[in-house]
Amino acid sequence: DTLRLLTWGGYAPDEVVTMFEEQTGHTVEVTKSNNEEMIAKLRATSGGGFDLAQPSQDRVMGPQMEFGIYKPIDVSKLNQDLFIPSMLKATMANTTVNGDVYGVPHVWGTSGLVMNTAEAGEVVKDYADLCDPAVAGKVSYRLKRPTLIGFAFSLGEDPFAAYGDEAKYKEIMEKVEAKLIECKANVKTYWGGGDELMNLVRSGEVTASMAWDTGGWKLNDDNADITFVAPASGALGWIDTFVLPAKGQADDVAYEWINFVMQPEVAAMITAAAGNFTASAGADEFAEEGLKAKYQASFPQEAIDNIKWYPPVPAGLESIEGEVLDRVQAAN
Amino acid sequence: MIPTIPQSRTVRIVYGGYVALFFLYLALPLTVVAVFAFNDSQFPSLPWEGFTWNWFFGDTRPQIGVFHERGILGAVGTSAFVAACVAVLSVAVGTTNAFLFNRYDFRGKGLLYVLMLLPLVIPGIVLGISILVFSSTLANGIWDLAQMDIQALRPGLLLVILGQFSFITTIATLVISARLQKFDRTLEEAALNLGADRLTAVRTITLPFLAPAMIGAVVVAFLMSFENFNTTLMLVGSDAPLTIAMFDRLKEGSTPLLNAVSLLLMLGSSLLALMMILFQRRS
Amino acid sequence: MTPDLECVDLVKRFGDTTAVDNVSFSVPPGSFFSILGPSGCGKTTIMRMIAGFLDPTTGDIRIKGGSVLDTPPNKRPVNMVFQHLALFPMMTIAENIGYGLRRRGMSKPEIARKVDEALERIGLPGIGARKVDELSGGQKQRVAIARCMVLEPDVLLLDEPLGALDLKLREHMKVELKALQAAFDTTFVYITHDQSEALVMSDQIAVMNAGRFEQVGTGQDLYYRPETPFVAGFIGDTNRWSGRIEKAEGGTLQLRTESGLAMRASGAGLAPGDMAEIFVRPEAIRLAATAEGLAGFDNHLSGTVTSILFNGAASRLLVQDAAGETLEVTLPQSGEFDRLKRGDMVHIGWGAGQATCFATGAAGAR
Amino acid sequence: MTPDLECVDLVKRFGDTTAVDNVSFSVPPGSFFSILGPSGCGKTTIMRMIAGFLDPTTGDIRIKGGSVLDTPPNKRPVNMVFQHLALFPMMTIAENIGYGLRRRGMSKPEIARKVDEALERIGLPGIGARKVDELSGGQKQRVAIARCMVLEPDVLLLDEPLGALDLKLREHMKVELKALQAAFDTTFVYITHDQSEALVMSDQIAVMNAGRFEQVGTGQDLYYRPETPFVAGFIGDTNRWSGRIEKAEGGTLQLRTESGLAMRASGAGLAPGDMAEIFVRPEAIRLAATAEGLAGFDNHLSGTVTSILFNGAASRLLVQDAAGETLEVTLPQSGEFDRLKRGDMVHIGWGAGQATCFATGAAGAR
Amino acid sequence: MRNQSRVAFYLLLMPLVLWLGLLIIIPHIDMLLISLRERVSFGVYDRSLAQYEKALTEPLYLRTFARTAVMSVLATAITLLIAFPVAYYIAKMARGRLQQVLFLLCLIPFYVSELVRTFGWMILLRETGIVSNLLQWAGLADQPVEMLYTDATMMVGLVYTSMLFMVVPLVTTLESLDDSVIEAGYDLGGSGLSVLREIIIPHAMPGIVSGCIVVFMLSLGNYLTPTMLGGKDSLWFTEMIYNQFIVRSNWELGAAFGFMLLVLSSVIVWGMLRLTGRTLKETMG
């Protein structure tokens, strides 16, 4: 059978796919994407076209309620021992709609600052510092919701607390919008995919950026000056999940795949490829020492405590954010 | 100003220089793409790290070449499949359209002709979304009515093919019509006069006459389908054709692998175009 | 003997225009029949009705005595050489000639034999493998005829087949076509608007005008004995005047042209007071240095040479008489008048028999 | 009087081909000068050098006595009527005619006046506002001439201006063009490959062949006194043989054609044993029922009529003599031979003076 | 025969009607209908003009709309200016072999996908790209120069992408201008400039119009070039459509945008045709 997998770059490295195919006789078709596109695609197909998808845990509940694009996960078909229990529990709780569970965790990580410490370390300590004239033309970030959230925190707000209060949230977003528009001149370009950012930083075209932790750690291998830094206002913590699209046609293979990649050895391979840790219990043992070291360097204990984990996004917020993002992009 | 009108040397040199500059402008991006397919580096940019074939034939990370890159090869296959379907379909419909407009007079012909031209002035992305929207409406309607899920009506290859077909057919129609217009209908009458019935006359005289245009249209349709982006972007499902696959990768950042693919694309399509030109010159 | 082709009261209307208006004629076997008329007079329309591409509005078409109205074009025993030949450009010469035979399901070797035979017949053996555009205009011409003739049609229709050729080649093909007809011994129906083609080749010529036949006869009949003013004006060059009959005695008329020139002419059915059109051919007018030389002619006058149109054997003078009427006069080849120049006075004369006269308004009434 | 146009030793080479080979001529003011020659002989090339669109390889072009080699085409006092007229399709007739005047910066009202005048002159008043494609072929023709004539050029060049018209219109325009030249009183240099155009219109004709001028003279000169075999064959219809000189006495030659026909002819500079080409025009041959009627002619023979090409005033017979030689003979308009038919025996004869003779190989040597 | 011909007629008509009906007309009507509704709550929609109201009241959308239109017109004008002399050179100056080769050279870049062309420009113009390096090497710049992500760059890309569609119709119409007409212009005393203005350009008008229409359409509907080369500053209207459909999953607003784009392109094409008094059939068919 064929498993059509809709996932992030790095989450299904070729060697893992090959291993899986050899062991099971199935074939895997990988489509790389991001949260918004995953949801848009599933919405257009009303949950068809793919057998397994990996949106972040905060993006499961809302779209499910709006479009009904996922189907419930039969957790009993999973080898639950492979998951870190606390993470499994938290994710299931965040992705439950009408009593059905729609997501289980896979990869987790944070967003923060990736920078060349030699060139920008002095100046950039928090998201808002990306707007400092000292790094003009040398910074980048995504024009997506994490940036809005990150800037909100660094401007001293707590957007997550305002999730329930649309008016308040709007007010926060207006502040962020003003900041981002003001900051626009500083930005070289808004990056789109992880590798794109890595190219920008590696080539020196960008010295500081809001980005996923893993990017910084990967670049660290080539250039010791470059690394991931948890921002003063706290890194943003995310968990990417497994969900079953409503009209997937290979659920069994999907469960097989989940059970396969959650095995500690395999999970470690994914960590090596994606740069992020997984929800696989015991994969730590197999993980590369270097990565662990980098993780520890980026995250002293107080930084770990300061991680802001995304709660599920209530419906309605996205349209507020969307307009803000459009306005920022169009501003001149 | 034509060669037979005497012109001062300076004017001629300046003009010639401008034209040369123009062709430089045309050639530059493509040349650069081609050259950096051989850069022994992770990046398609300076500095030049030395020459390598790895981006074509390499089979070890990080320099996996085109011919060992499953995703790209698969996408090429998908593109070729889509393009072949689009070419065959659009040329078939283009031919019937050409005959219809050339051979019959009927009420509303002018209107239909303008409608036929319309896809040329509809932005590709709008074509894409309109078909996306309509096919979803249709699929949802069928679901509501019969609880039947027609996956073919969801984004995927069929929609991609139909989406491209919807405007490439106009081009095929124009190409074939142009040739049919040049067809001297007395040739068909001559065939009738020599004992052929209508269908035989069309088969033995008209279609052979149209063949160069039809082959030309097949090639043009194939190439247009192969490189189509805007319409496809809105209709693509899980198997992405090459342009979409390359775009996804480009968004992630480029490696010389993309240059290698591009170079092969350039060679392939130039070859195809050249073959077509040679064929058409021959007949 | 039943005629090969017979058209009876043929009429064809396109909406309001009557392209062919009650035309009847019959073509005896083995003859060369031409339809001659100006552009747009309906020649092609007749041809296309015979070939079956158009249905007559009324009337009948019979071939070898049987009506073919219900026979589709691909079943009629007539073949057609089209104005631009309509050779199939995507086929070789042999394939072109064999096309009709293939449609009849003849075996390949037999087709090959027949094609070779036909190529032999038209004097182009061995060119079967060539492409159409590797032939000259005259060769194409002959191939187009061979393509029809291998089918041994009862009647061969030719629609201005020489129209596309240049002057020299056209002259040559006239003679050649006539020879080919003799060689194939088939009935030819030939359309043209070029009088010289019709005159040189045909056994019988029908002169057509505005959908009707004006006169049918041999070339000599038409040239020397035109029956309508249209024929008199259309065939050959001529001087033409309108005038009023002053006296009519037997076949000889006395009349005066609008500009006042008095003249004797011949013509039937005209009475004094009638308006008439008078035709006199330039070569019928004799030139003389003195009035005495023309005593034998019914008409003589003197005038000034206004122009010498030197054109070798076809040279003409324009002579203006006292009344201001200009006459075109053939310059004889004797050399006698070679020293003539503009402004010279000359005497000219012609017989009453050479001045043909028709009642005005009789045109096309016939 | 300085000639309006003078070409001196004009040569034009394109790579290896010499399109124009040492041509010299001069055209006196107010005359109509034609260059007549077969397709590809270099006529257009001469014209384009005069107009300034080509530089001569060597030689000089003088207009009103002054060399114009260094004058660009838009400054030369000559204008050109192009073969396909090259009217500006995006402009009205008036704008077309006024184009050159606008270029000279003439004031609008004056241009309008001049344009109206020119339209009057060509007999088309009031059509100024029409578009080019609303005119007939002959009208376009006249507009093209008017467009040049408003500029009052010293010389008007016309490159086969009648080539695109149909036969009847061409006949008519010949006479019209000559009249226009008289009306505008300008020097015309006229190119054509149609001998009848050249003969009818020109004061002087240059016959051109393969880049060279073969003979320059009036129409009569060329027709009756050709100086080269090329001119003899190119101008007018003619019978043509090759033969060997058997005796030469003064200007009269005795010779025998390849097929064995003995003949007396005239020609200079030929000696017994020389090979020669002989030309006899069809209208120079007299027809008689009996041999006696031809006693006065140097050459007489009898033959069989193989074909009667009836063509009104231009009818011909093909007569085959005993040796198998076929001769084209003009059928006299007297009516005397109207009853002749194929297979009849006839007697024909012509004078030695009418058989022109040139040494073989002398072609083009001149 | 009559009957046979009727059957043939309907057989030939069918594919055309199916194609136009199912893939062009009905989908656009459906898109219009979708744009005319508003989401009330989860899965519940109402008929309304809210999308258009939003599109027309939100300055951002309107500005992007206008910007896209103006920039497309600009791109069309620049393409015309650059292409005309080249097309003229190919059609009227170059002869024989050279003419054919130049014409083919014009075509070849366009047989490869727009993506590759755009990619080429990115390699050339990025801060670490060829041109930047060249400038530094030549001493014209003392530090890397970023040339991507500006309107000017985007314009370079748009013009490049559309060039063929301007050159080809221009070459075709200019070739149909008889040399002798130009010569007649000179012969009657015209200078280069007056011949260009009064003869060549009026003659080339059909080619200019059809080239401009196609180039305008291509620029207006372009997605790749503005996103890849225009980067952070160049929000293009197609991008907004994409965003509404793919990023925000807001099909209603996306459909409204789509419709606005369609209307904009129709109006401008119609206007260009009106201005030059030509019909769509003459221009495109």
Ligand SMILES: Nc1ncnc2c1ncn2[C@@H]1O[C@H](COP(=O)(O)OP(=O)(O)OP(=O)(O)O)[C@@H](O)[C@H]1O
């Ligand atoms: N299909 C048609 N519909 C309407 N009118 C027609 C049609 N075919 C011919 N006619 C008209 O019938 C008349 C005769 O046309 P036809 O083609 O027979 O002329 P023709 O004598 O062959 O002329 P030509 O020498 O120019 O070929 C013309 O006035 C023409 O316009």
Ligand SMILES: Nc1ncnc2c1ncn2[C@@H]1O[C@H](COP(=O)(O)OP(=O)(O)OP(=O)(O)O)[C@@H](O)[C@H]1O
């Ligand atoms: N630009 C050129 N390059 C090369 N050869 C040329 C050129 N122009 C003309 N020729 C050659 O020069 C010769 C004379 O050409 P020209 O056009 O003067 O002939 P023409 O007498 O006007 O013929 P036509 O009656 O067919 O117009 C021809 O052999 C032609 O092929």
Ligand SMILES: NCCCCNCCCN
């Ligand atoms: N807002 C959630 C972000 C989720 C990011 N997943 C990133 C995967 C990177 N390799």
Ligand SMILES: [Mg+2]
């Ligand atoms: Mg006809």
Ligand SMILES: [Mg+2]
């Ligand atoms: Mg010429």
